[in-house]
Amino acid sequence: MRGVQIFSGNSHPALTETICERLGTSPAPADLGKFANGETSVNIGVSVRNQDVYIVQSGSSKINDSVMELLIMISACKGGSAKSITAVMPYFPYSRQSKKKSHRGAITARMLANLLSIAGVDHVITMDLHASQMQGFFGKPVDNLFAEPFIARWIRMNVSGWRDAVVVSKNAGGTKRVTSLADTLKLNFGIVTTDRRRPKVPVNTMSDSTVFFDAVEDEVRAAKEAQPFELRLHRSLATPPIPEEMENIDSPQELLRPETPPAARRPSELEIEYTDVRVRDVVTGRLVQGQLVDDDYHPESDSHSGGTTPGAGGSTFGHGENTEVVPETMFNSMISSVSSLPPDHALGGSFDAVESDDEASVAGYDHERTITLVGEVRDRPVFLVDDMIDKSGSWIAAAETVVKRGGAAKVYCIATHGLFGSDSLDQMEACPSIDHIVVTNTFPIEPSMLKRSKKLIIIDVSTLLAESIRRHHYGESVSALFHLND
Incomplete structure (x- = not known):
C-alpha cells in the first residue's frame, strides 16, 4: 500500500504486526x-508528509501511559504534515465511564474523545464500544466494528451441538448484545439478573413502601392485642337503635374502614395460581458475598450493621457504644421521607446512571442478593456473552447459576475484550462450572x-481491522464490514 504509514504503540505491537502482515507492509x-522522570518520549522515524497515517494503540495494563503515548504520537504526526491521521483503537480506554454514576462523577470517555480531537485525529476505528452512544462524543467519524461475526463463526466451527445452545446475558445491560448474537445463530436466549434482597429490618435501608405499611400494621395489631379497645354504645331516645351487627364491633377501625374488595388486595393476600408454563423457566438462587449458596443456608452472623428496634419512646440505631436513641417524632419523619427507589441507584433513582455491569455488586457486596435465571437451559450448552471480561465475580455467579440451578451441560464465557484484571483469569480457571x-x-x-x-481461547480479529484500514485508505465503503453475517 503506497501513501500509508502504520505505526504501533507499545500497548499491543503483536496485533499491529499481524495487521501489517495482512496488508503486505x-x-x-x-x-x-x-525520560528519567517518567515522561513519555515519541520520535517518528519516517516522513509522514502527505501520508495517510494509522496509529494502532489499544488498551493495556498501563492504560494511562498508553493513552498519553497515543496523544503524543498523533500530535507528532500532525506536526509532520500528515494528510490524515486515524487512531485504530481495538479497545477504547475508559469506555465504561461513558455516563455519570453519581452527582459528582465524570464522563471520562467524553473527555478522552475531546483529547483525541484536540491532538489532531481525523478518524477513529474501534471495536465493540461498551455503549454505542459514545460515538456521539466525537466530532470526527467513528467506525465501531463488531466482533460478533467472528464469534458466531467460531461457535459454528468448534462447538458441537451448538444448534441446541442458549445465549445468556449475565446482566440486564447486555441483553441487546445477546439478542443480536442469538438472532445471528437462530438460537434461544436468556438472562441472569441479580438484585438486593429486602432486609429484615426496613428502616434505614427501606426501599419499598410495602415494607413500611406492613410494619405499621404489625405495630397496630400488637397494640390492639396489648390494650384492646372497648366501644360503649349509649342508647337514648334521640338516637335511632343500633343494628345488632354493629354491637359486636371490637375496634373503631372496623367501624370506620370497610372491607377491602378482592380486586384491590395485594397479591400476597390472594392465592394466585399461575397457569403460564413459561413461569417454569424462571429459576432463582441466593447469592451471598458473590457465592451461590443453598436455600437453607444461614450466615453465622448478621451482616447488617445498622439494626433498628422500634420502641415506645423512640428507636435505636447501631450496636454497642455507637447505639443512638432517636426520638419517636424523628423516627416517623425518617420513615416517611425514605425514597421508594432502591438506594444503590445513582442520581436519586436514575436507572440509566447505574452501571450495567454488576461486578462490584456481586463480588464485594455485604448484603445477600437474589440471582434469577430466565430461560430454559437444562442439558444444553450455554453461551454467557458480554463485551468484556475484567473481574470474575459476575461471570462465576452466572455460570454457577446456569449449571447448578438451571442444569446446563456446558458454559462458554464469551467476550470481545479480555482485560482479566487482577487474578480474574485464575479464578475463572478454578471455577468448575466454566468450561471455556x-x-x-x-x-x-x-x-x-x-x-x-x-x-x-483467543479469536484473531486482525483481518477485520486490516480490511477497515484498506477500505478507508482507498476511499471504499465500509458498510459491508457491519453486515458480515448477511
Whole structure:
C-alpha cells in the first residue's frame, strides 16, 4: 500500500504486526520511550508528509501511559504534515465511564474523545464500544466494528451441538448484545439478573413502601392485642337503635374502614395460581458475598450493621457504644421521607446512571442478593456473552447459576475484550462450572497467562481491522464490514 504509514504503540505491537502482515507492509519506525522522570518520549522515524497515517494503540495494563503515548504520537504526526491521521483503537480506554454514576462523577470517555480531537485525529476505528452512544462524543467519524461475526463463526466451527445452545446475558445491560448474537445463530436466549434482597429490618435501608405499611400494621395489631379497645354504645331516645351487627364491633377501625374488595388486595393476600408454563423457566438462587449458596443456608452472623428496634419512646440505631436513641417524632419523619427507589441507584433513582455491569455488586457486596435465571437451559450448552471480561465475580455467579440451578451441560464465557484484571483469569480457571473462556485479541494478554490457562481461547480479529484500514485508505465503503453475517 503506497501513501500509508502504520505505526504501533507499545500497548499491543503483536496485533499491529499481524495487521501489517495482512496488508503486505510492515510497521513504520518510531522511537517510543520515557525520560528519567517518567515522561513519555515519541520520535517518528519516517516522513509522514502527505501520508495517510494509522496509529494502532489499544488498551493495556498501563492504560494511562498508553493513552498519553497515543496523544503524543498523533500530535507528532500532525506536526509532520500528515494528510490524515486515524487512531485504530481495538479497545477504547475508559469506555465504561461513558455516563455519570453519581452527582459528582465524570464522563471520562467524553473527555478522552475531546483529547483525541484536540491532538489532531481525523478518524477513529474501534471495536465493540461498551455503549454505542459514545460515538456521539466525537466530532470526527467513528467506525465501531463488531466482533460478533467472528464469534458466531467460531461457535459454528468448534462447538458441537451448538444448534441446541442458549445465549445468556449475565446482566440486564447486555441483553441487546445477546439478542443480536442469538438472532445471528437462530438460537434461544436468556438472562441472569441479580438484585438486593429486602432486609429484615426496613428502616434505614427501606426501599419499598410495602415494607413500611406492613410494619405499621404489625405495630397496630400488637397494640390492639396489648390494650384492646372497648366501644360503649349509649342508647337514648334521640338516637335511632343500633343494628345488632354493629354491637359486636371490637375496634373503631372496623367501624370506620370497610372491607377491602378482592380486586384491590395485594397479591400476597390472594392465592394466585399461575397457569403460564413459561413461569417454569424462571429459576432463582441466593447469592451471598458473590457465592451461590443453598436455600437453607444461614450466615453465622448478621451482616447488617445498622439494626433498628422500634420502641415506645423512640428507636435505636447501631450496636454497642455507637447505639443512638432517636426520638419517636424523628423516627416517623425518617420513615416517611425514605425514597421508594432502591438506594444503590445513582442520581436519586436514575436507572440509566447505574452501571450495567454488576461486578462490584456481586463480588464485594455485604448484603445477600437474589440471582434469577430466565430461560430454559437444562442439558444444553450455554453461551454467557458480554463485551468484556475484567473481574470474575459476575461471570462465576452466572455460570454457577446456569449449571447448578438451571442444569446446563456446558458454559462458554464469551467476550470481545479480555482485560482479566487482577487474578480474574485464575479464578475463572478454578471455577468448575466454566468450561471455556473465549475472547478476541483486541486487548493484549501476557504470555505467562496464556501458558498456564487451559480454558482460554483467543479469536484473531486482525483481518477485520486490516480490511477497515484498506477500505478507508482507498476511499471504499465500509458498510459491508457491519453486515458480515448477511
